[in-house]
Amino acid sequence: MSHDHDHDHDHDHHPEAPSPVEARALALESLLVEKGLLTSEEVDRIVSMYEHDIGPMLGAKVVARAWVDEAYKQRLLEDGPAAVKELGISYPAGTQLVVVENKQDVHNVIVCTLCSCYPWPVLGLPPTWYKSPPYRSRMVREPRTVLEEFNLTLPDEVAVNVWDSSSDVRYMVLPQRPQGTEGWTEEQLAGIVTRDCMIGVARPRIPAESAAR
Amino acid sequence: MNGVHDMGGMHGFGPVDIERDEPVFHHRWEGVVRAMMQRTNGRYYNLDEFRHAVERMPSDEYLRAAYYERWLHAVETLLLEKGVITTTEVTDGHATHPAPEATRDTEPRPALEPRFQPGDRVRTRNIHPHGHTRLPRYARGRHGVIRKVYGPFRLPDANAHGDHHDWQPCYAVEFAARELWGDDAGRADRVCIDLWESYLELEDKP
Incomplete structure (x- = not known):
């Protein structure tokens, strides 16, 4: 329990005293609101956009289309932003998306060692582990060991390509379509493409029930 | 700068801690910080200045701070440095100056001949x-x-x-x-x- 009474703002309807960082954030917010640089509606809109509209379901849709449509896949590998726009996904002007394709003998994985760059227009905001020192420090140095912590063991004959996103180019992994998904609809396929598959710390898996069918 | 942010290859941080079914934001204030950054980035500072403001945090604070805490630090630092807010305003919790005019980036991307080609x-x-x-x-x-x-x-x-x-x-x-x-x-x-x-x-x- 915090006993920090240094601030004199009235944070009404707050069940407990805010943490120091929360108090600082809310104090800055109120200054920016007073200066007309921000409204609380804008905060709500931005939060809601990341909570509901932008997330891994967008990337999954892109992957599923690439799996069923070879020509689309080529366009995606050639020009990421243009190809995702074809599916109605907006991509910020002037920025680049590069999709890297997993193959039988190459596995791709993305990291940002210097900060936490992430392909948010197609995957939403990154999970905490992606932004954490263990992932950032180790993925470039010992990718196979880190992947094992995600329960992904790669045989020695599969080369690991780590993409350290140091510029404003964003990378996304195009995983391999698993065996046993022949005849699946795009929607079914998108259902097995998780965020982790598109970061490269997992491979798409067929749920036990569909495999049994 | 050779700061702690430049983590590639460093030892000692332990295993990756994976939170299952993690929410997009753990607290509302994280969304507030994100929104403040998005509304001021590109108007009062650029993304490189923002990243550098994060890197300029004292290294012990950087490592202790959560992600959005670093962002808050950077937004606050840059808004103070750019004269958008003042220390008095932060201390008193009330705005006394209007925000300066925001800048707009209108410089076109020049056409440049790359010196290197794939395979070099x-x-x-x-x-x-x-x-x-x-x-x-x-x-x-x-x-x-x-x-x-x-x-x-x-x-x-x-x-x-x-x-x-x-x-x-x-x-x-x-x-x-x-x-x-x-x-x-x-x-x-x-x-x-x-x-x-x-x-x-x-x-x-x-």
Whole structure:
């Protein structure tokens, strides 16, 4: 329990005293609101956009289309932003998306060692582990060991390509379509493409029930 | 700068802690910080200045702070430095000055002829600038191969420090993991890093 009474703002309807960082954030917010640089509606809109509209379901849709449509896949590998726009996904002007394709003998994985760059227009905001020192420090140095912590063991004959996103180019992994998904609809396929598959710390898996069918 | 933010290859941080079914925001204030950054980035500062403001945090604070705490620190630091807010306003909790006019980036991206082509062998320069750079420490003075050509983009080393006109081609440069880490790295493993032209010297054309 915090006993920090240094601030004199009235944070009404707050069940407990805010943490120091929360108090600082809310104090800055109120200054920016007073200066007309921000409204609380804008905060709500931005939060809601990341909570509901932008997330891994967008990337999954892109992957599923690439799996069923070879020509689309080529366009995606050639020009990421243009190809995702074809599916109605907006991509910020002037920025680049590069999709890297997993193959039988190459596995791709993305990291940002210097900060936490992430392909948010197609995957939403990154999970905490992606932004954490263990992932950032180790993925470039010992990718196979880190992947094992995600329960992904790669045989020695599969080369690991780590993409350290140091510029404003964003990378996304195009995983391999698993065996046993022949005849699946795009929607079914998108259902097995998780965020982790598109970061490269997992491979798409067929749920036990569909495999049994 | 050779700060703690430049983490590639560092030891001692332990295993990756994976939170299952993590929410997008853990607390409302995180969303507030994100919104404040999005509404002020590109108007009062650029992304390179923002990244550098995060890096300028004292290293012990950087490591202790949660992600959005670092963002809050950077937004606050830059708004103070750019005169958008004042320390008195922060202390008193009330605005007494109007915000200055926001800047707009209207500079067109110039057409530049890239010096390197895919397949060219390059060596990264061995630089240790005090300021911002996007050439990670673990990849300095190393041999690699150009794989993709991007840009031009503004050089972060200049753009974070007031020179917004230094546009350069940028390249995806592939390094053998063993070139970076020695013989215990995977034989066929590779690390690809996006690097600006002035970080690179030509070794060999294919």
